[in-house]
Each structure stands twice: as structure tokens, then as C-alpha cells.
Amino acid sequence: MDTDRKGAPPDENLTRPTQGRVIAGVCAALAERFGTTPTTMRVLTIASLLLPGTQVLIYLALWILIPSEDKQTTTVTA
Known part of the structure; x- marks a missing residue:
């Protein structure tokens, strides 16, 4: 299994973080x-x-296709 530099497995979901954006x-x-x-x-x-x-064009496409962290919702079922 691949791990990042901190020893944790890499995040399988690609999301644009809300912190650290330029x-x-x-x-x-x-x-x-x-992992860079x-x-x-x-x-x-x-x-x-x-x-x-x-x-x-690739950057713009990734901007549209990669969901933002703050817009991802999780559904919890009881």
C-alpha cells in the first residue's frame, strides 16, 4: 500500500482544499x-x-471536475 510522507495512506478522493488555495x-x-x-x-x-x-484548458477542466472540500456532502443513514 502506498503511503504519503507522513506515513498515512494517500487520500483516495481528490478534492480541492478550502485552506491553502491560491x-x-x-x-x-x-x-x-x-504526496508533494x-x-x-x-x-x-x-x-x-x-x-x-x-x-x-486542462487546468480549467480540473477546476470544474475536482469537487471542492466545502461542497462535498456526506449522507448519513440510520
Whole structure:
């Protein structure tokens, strides 16, 4: 089983955190999922923008597709 740097299993649900966002929380969510720092993910994202491609469209799609932590609801049944 994979574990993150803190020894806990990685979060299987990809959500944009409410804390630590810069624009939309996409880089923070990806960093949490892949066990790296948000700063590293942001640097990689900015560096990728220097290359030709559809990085901005992918970022926008992830912004729409990855749910926000504060909008996730859990249903409790008795």
C-alpha cells in the first residue's frame, strides 16, 4: 500500500482544499494526492505553461471536475 510522507495512506478522493488555495486549489489538490508540496506543483504548472499545449484548458477542466472540500456532502443513514 502506498503511503504519503507522513506515513498515512494517500487520500483516495481528490478534492480541492478550502485552506491553502491560491487560485482554485487545483495545484493543492494534486499535490496532496501525489504526496508533494503545493509549491512544487505550482512551479511545475507554471513551467508547463511555457510549453505549447492545452495546459490552461486542462487546468480549467480540473477546476470544474475536482469537487471542492466545502461542497462535498456526506449522507448519513440510520
